[in-house]
Amino acid sequence: MELVSKTAKISKRATLIDPVRINDDVHISDKVFIGKYTVLGKRSNIGPFSSIGSYCIIDHDCDIGLASYPTNFLSTHTFQYNKHHFGQIDSYSEIPKISWNDSTETIIGNDVKVGPQTTISRGVTIGTGAIISPNTFIKTDIPPYAIVEGNPSTIVGYRFDKVTIGKLLESQWWDFNPEDLINIDFSDIQSAINDVFNLRLHYQLRNETLFKNSISNNASISKTGIIWFNTPYSHIDKNILDKFKKLTINNTDSTSDLQTGEYTISDAIYDSNRGWYKIKFLVNDMEYTGILGRNSLNFTLS
Numbered sequence: 001m002e003l004v005s006k007t008a009k010i011s012k013r014a015t016l017i018d019p020v021r022i023n024d025d026v027h028i029s030d031k032v033f034i035g036k037y038t039v040l041g042k043r044s045n046i047g048p049f050s051s052i053g054s055y056c057i058i059d060h061d062c063d064i065g066l067a068s069y070p071t072n073f074l075s076t077h078t079f080q081y082n083k084h085h086f087g088q089i090d091s092y093s094e095i096p097k098i099s100w101n102d103s104t105e106t107i108i109g110n111d112v113k114v115g116p117q118t119t120i121s122r123g124v125t126i127g128t129g130a131i132i133s134p135n136t137f138i139k140t141d142i143p144p145y146a147i148v149e150g151n152p153s154t155i156v157g158y159r160f161d162k163v164t165i166g167k168l169l170e171s172q173w174w175d176f177n178p179e180d181l182i183n184i185d186f187s188d189i190q191s192a193i194n195d196v197f198n199l200r201l202h203y204q205l206r207n208e209t210l211f212k213n214s215i216s217n218n219a220s221i222s223k224t225g226i227i228w229f230n231t232p233y234s235h236i237d238k239n240i241l242d243k244f245k246k247l248t249i250n251n252t253d254s255t256s257d258l259q260t261g262e263y264t265i266s267d268a269i270y271d272s273n274r275g276w277y278k279i280k281f282l283v284n285d286m287e288y289t290g291i292l293g294r295n296s297l298n299f300t301l302s
Helices: 090-094 163-169 187-210
Strands: 050-052 104-106 146-149 156-157 227-229 247-253 262-272 275-285 298-302
Touching: 163 187
Parallel strands: 050 104
Antiparallel strands: 146 156, 227 275, 247 262, 247 298, 262 275
């Protein structure tokens, strides 16, 4: 079975963090973000400006954050602001259009289970860990780890007590990949939480050790002056670059116009979309935009 169905319609302006499972006849609109290991069930529709976290299960026939419409115009009809719906009709296209665009975000956290035939209105936030029962209609925000059902939706309980929920949110276990968690007993929630905290610390210490040595730019050639690289622990230690202000280029190759030496870092982040660290730096007080080299670039951070 393919992870992404051939009958799914996915906007080129949507961002999907591999791997995700997109089943038959799913429709994903512009400016949608979907995190890793999330599943979208058959015939579900994800509206524009929607964000769905990692490890979510959206069951079949769900509508999430679908496009809204103006309520204070003469009409709710698109003829007032959209030139495409009846674009084949000349008189329609000639009608002046009003600028209107609803970029309100719909946010679904991580580890959210949405039952079949559920509707989540535009602009709603569903907290991490929530469970939404089948055939639920949601118009208001839902807190983390709540259990919700009904039309209109009602919170009928929580998966855990407040202390445990706080620990789960702090652990951010969804940053890990399944293979990282292979030795954790998922059925013992307190033990699992402790193991996640210990594992995160272990990965961070390993990552710090790697950063004490020289690093290689292990992405493909960059023609924009950006250094892209990762480590086996990048997805867990996303903020490590905050510690560094200087970049020392140890060696380059003949395809680069960059000289060895020390440079000031202008921007350094973890890019969640790509799963790589990203560094920009200054040359003569200007952000470098040249070629970094066709082969691996070697550098240290301080």
